[in-house]
Amino acid sequence: xxxxxxxxxxxxxxxxxxxxxxxxxxxxxxxxxxxxxxxxxxxxxxxxxxxxxxxxxxxxxxxxxxxxxxxxxxxxxxxxxxxxxxxxxxxxxxxxxxxxxxxxxxxxxxxxxxxxxxxxxxxxxxxxxxxxxxxxxxxxxxxxxxxxxxxxxxxxxxxxxxxxxxxxxxxxxxxxxxxxxxxxxxxxxxxxxxxxxxxxxxxxxxxxxxxxxxxxxxxxxxxxxxxxxxxxxxxxxxxxxxxxxxxxxxxxxxxxxxxxxxxxxxxxxxxxxxx
Numbered sequence: 001x002x003x004x005x006x007x008x009x010x011x012x013x014x015x016x017x018x019x020x021x022x023x024x025x026x027x028x029x030x031x032x033x034x035x036x037x038x039x040x041x042x043x044x045x046x047x048x049x050x051x052x053x054x055x056x057x058x059x060x061x062x063x064x065x066x067x068x069x070x071x072x073x074x075x076x077x078x079x080x081x082x083x084x085x086x087x088x089x090x091x092x093x094x095x096x097x098x099x100x101x102x103x104x105x106x107x108x109x110x111x112x113x114x115x116x117x118x119x120x121x122x123x124x125x126x127x128x129x130x131x132x133x134x135x136x137x138x139x140x141x142x143x144x145x146x147x148x149x150x151x152x153x154x155x156x157x158x159x160x161x162x163x164x165x166x167x168x169x170x171x172x173x174x175x176x177x178x179x180x181x182x183x184x185x186x187x188x189x190x191x192x193x194x195x196x197x198x199x200x201x202x203x204x205x206x207x208x209x210x211x212x213x214x215x216x217x218x219x220x221x222x223x224x225x226x227x228x229x230x231x232x233x234x235x236x237x238x239x240x241x242x243x244x245x246x247x248x249x250x251x252x253x254x255x256x257x258x259x260x261x262x263x264x265x266x267x268x269x270x271x272x273x274x275x
Contacts, residue, residue, distance in 0.1 A: 002065060002236070003065075003067075003235075003236055003237060003238040003239075004030075004064065004065030004066045004067050004236065004237070004238055005029070005030035005031055005032040005064070005065070005066050005237070005238055005242070005244070006022075006029050006030070006031050006032070006066065006068050006069075006070065006237055007031075007032050007033075007034065007058075007061035007064070007066035007068065007069035007070065008022070008031060008032070008033045008034075008069075008070045008072050009033075009034050009035075009036075009054070009057050009058070009061065009069060009070065009071050009072060009073060009076065010033075010034075010035055010036070010071075010072045010073040010076075010193060011035070011036050011037075011039070011040040011041055011042040011043075011053075011073050011075065011076065012035050012036070012037050012040035012041060012154075012158065012194075013035060013037075013158065013194070013254075013257050013258060013260070013261045014072070014073065014154070014157075014192060014193030014194035014195075014261065015033065015035065015072030015073055015193050016033065016035075016193075016258055016261035016262040017193050017194070017196045017197070017214075017215075017216050017261050017262075018070070018072040018101060018193050018215060018216045018219050018220075019031065019033055019072060019262065020216065020261075020262050020263055021216030021217045021219065021220040022070070022216075022219065022220045022223060023243065024220065025217075025220035025221065025223070025224055026220070026223065026224055026227075027241055028239045028241060029237050029238070029239055029241070030237070030238040030239065030240050030241070030242040030243070030244075031242070031243045031244070032061065032064060032066055032244050032246070033243070033244070033245045033246065034057055034060060034061065034246045034247070034248075034271055035245075035246070035247045035248070035249075035254060035268075036053060036057055036247075036248045036273075037247045037248055037249035037250075037253070037254060038247075038248040038249040039053055039248065041075075041123070041154050041155075041158075042073065042075040042076060042079075042123075042125060043075050043123030043124055043125045043126070043151070043154060043192075044123070044124050044125060044151070045075075045125065047079045047080075047129075050075055050076060050079040050080050050125065051079060051080040051083055051084075053076075053080075054071065054073075054076040054079075054080035054081075054084065055080065055084060055088060056273045056274065056275075057273065058084060058088075058092070058098055059092060059274065060271060060273055060274070062092055062093050062096060066096075067095070067096050067097070067233060067236040067237060068096065068097050068098075068099070068233060068236075068237065069096070069097070069098045069099070070098075070099050070100075070101070070219070070223065071098065071099065071100045071101065072101055072193055072219070073101070073193065074101060074102060074122060074123065074126045074131075074191050074192050074193065074215075075123055075125040075126055075129075075192075076100070077100030077101050077102045077103075077131070078100075078102060078125065078126045078129035078131035079125060079129055081098065081099075081100040081102075084098050085098060095236075097230075097233060099223070099226070101193065101215050101219050102131050102132060102135055102191075103135055103222075104215070104218050104219050104221075104222035104223075105189055105191075105213065105215055105218050105219075106132060106135035106136045106138075106139060107139055107222070108218065109136060109139075109140065109143070109187060109189065109213065110136075110139060110140035110143060112186075112187045112211050112213065113143060113186050113187040113211075114186055115184045115185070115186045116140075116142050116143050116144060117143070117144045117146065117182050117184040117185045117186065117187075118136065118143055118144070118145050118146070118185065118186075118187045118188070118189065119145075119146045119147070119148065119178045119179070119181070119182075119185040119187070119188040119189070119210075120132045120145060120146070120147045120148070120188070120189045120191045121148055121150050121174060121175070121178060121188060121189070121190055121191060121192070121195060121202070122147065122148075122149065122150065122191030122192050123149065123150070123151065123154065123191075123192050124149045124151055126191050126192065127147045127148070127149040127191075128149075130147075132145055132147065132189065132191060133145045133147070144182070146178060146181040146182055146185055147178075148174050148175075148177050148178035148181070149174075150170070150174040150192070150195075152170040152174075153170065153171075153174070153192070153194065153195060153198060154192065154194050156170065156198075157194045157197050157198065157260075158194070158257065160257075160260065162197050162198055162201075167198065167201060168201060171198060171201045171202055171204075171205055172205045175202060175205040175206050176205065179206065179207070185210065186209060186210055186211065187210065187211045187212075187213065188202070188206060188210055188211070188212050188213070189213050189215075190202070190212065190213065190214050190215065191215075193215060193216075194261075195214070196214045196215075196216065197260065197261070199212060199214055243266075244269075245258070245266050245267070245268035245269070246268055246269050246270070246271035247268050247269075247270065247271060248270075248271050248272075248273060250270075251267075251268040251269055251270055254268045255267060255268055
């Protein structure tokens with residue numbers, strides 16, 4: 001059976017923080033990353049637009065021979081994943097799989113909270129989708145979920161301003177807005193793959209007793225277990241420890257920003273999507 005890389009998708013750079021953790025946990029596999037930078041960010045776009053863009057990118061991965069695609073983008077996971085899984089996979093390739101980043105986090109959040117009140121910091125799109133409320137409710141119906149949209153964080157990070165005093169202003173504003181919803185919040189989920197770059201600042205403005213959960217390591221551990229349970233799919237993944245990177249925008253710009261998220265220098269190529 002033909003083998004292919006694990007595809008990892010994000011609207012831009014943030015998914016590289018997830019890919020870094022996945023590669024650390026599962027270094028033996030080949031990986032193919034695509035950032036749809038030409039159309040980023042997805043956070044404020046409509047459900048239909050995010051679905052259309054994400055489906056195009058999933059098709060691109062399948063055309064590249066990837067049997068498994070990880071939507072390392074909370075907005076795409078919230079607005080497009082379920083429709084792709086339920087309606088599109090059957091005719092695209094019923095043997096392939098598309099997974100997201102929201103469910104792995106929501107499956108374990110109940111093991112961290114003692115007060116049964118959880119906060120979610122995310123983009124407008126993810127908050128409006130209520131995906132975290134819905135998914136946490138499936139596993140832990142007793143947990144109350146409080147959400148706070150943080151529209152300024154992604155632009156700050158992508159413009160390399162996340163270490164500036166200006167970033168502190170917006171981190172303080174959004175974390176305080178979240179905690180004003182309930183002083184009983186004891187666990188906060190970072191519901192965007194960009195946000196690990198702000199994690200220390202976020203912790204600085206939250207009470208010391210609050211646990212902050214970042215998705216990368218959680219998604220990596222979940223994927224490891226998933227592949228152990230799905231040996232037929234696992235056997236279709238190529239194992240050469242190769243990593244390839246693509247962007248729908250300028251590879252020069254992508255390479256310049258990617259180190260911030262991935263931790264090492266990378267060389268990307270341009271990807272042209274089918275309309």
